[in-house]
Amino acid sequence: MSAKKYQEAIDAYTSSIALDGTNPVYFSNRAAAYSSLGDHNAAAEDAERALAADPKFSKAYSRLGHARYSMKQYAKAADAFRKGLVLDPSNANMKSGLENAEARVSEGADEDDEDEDPRQTAPAPAAAAPGGFDFSRAAEMLGGMGGGRGGGAGGGMPDLAGLMNNPQVMQAAQQMMANGGLEQVMNNPMMRNLAQQFMQGQGRGGGA
Structure with a gap:
């Protein structure tokens, strides 16, 4: 020694x-x-x-x-x-x-914490498509636009012209298309519900 x-x-x-x-x-x-x-x-x-x-x-x-x-x-x-x-x-x-x-x-530096359950400490996965498009954020943004003007569609949704003229919405739509297509929308419950509300509103004549 x-x-x-x-x-x-x-x-x-x-x-x-x-x-x-x-x-x-x-x-x-x-x-x-x-x-x-x-x-x-x-x-x-x-x-x-x-x-x-x-x-x-x-x-x-x-x-x-x-x-x-x-x-x-x-x-x-x-x-x-x-x-x-x-x-x-x-x-x-x-x-x-x-x-x-x-x-x-x-300091929480111990690497041998046998009581820690990674399933409880791991952050929840983001509601995003494989390409990184965050559907939850888009739904919140679109939902927050409804009911602001008299020309809006039914169901608290904005009219089609309002959507088309909003640069944030157009940017979000372009990103969505670049990351897998519209079929991914239907895989997200929040966006699917949002789309249904929008279509119902347009069907009642609430378009531009």
Whole structure:
């Protein structure tokens, strides 16, 4: 370990464990070697095996906390450091580790939140066609135009001339056509209802 020959250290500790699998020092030291090589998952496993052999071996909590922190499992890292400090309250490394882990937890940076349900946190998909045309926004825009003038169509819809003369509506229509055609309108309940209201209004003679 001192010579930074970490793989050789792992091999040596593995041989030691084969001779005595009850010594927490071997597991803890091998965890340190694994961490030095960046294999934090193996380090965490060895730290836990060290604690299984001796729950009061405080250094193993330090190894475990470091491994969990390196894997961005900040809540678990904080828990490990906290338990280690119960056994060794003056350990400066574990105090610093606990402070850093708790800070990351408070920032919401923990990547091991097993309680989080992505179905509950994911934003609702936009009501848009594959080409990016937002039907919901168009429906709100068109619906908000109705009933503003006496020459409007029935059902609260604007007349055809008003639609044709509105640059926003024409731009929206052109974009809609460029992104898949009018058949996509009928796949959106809001736009389908809007179209039906418009056609009913024109049928009653409310056109331009």
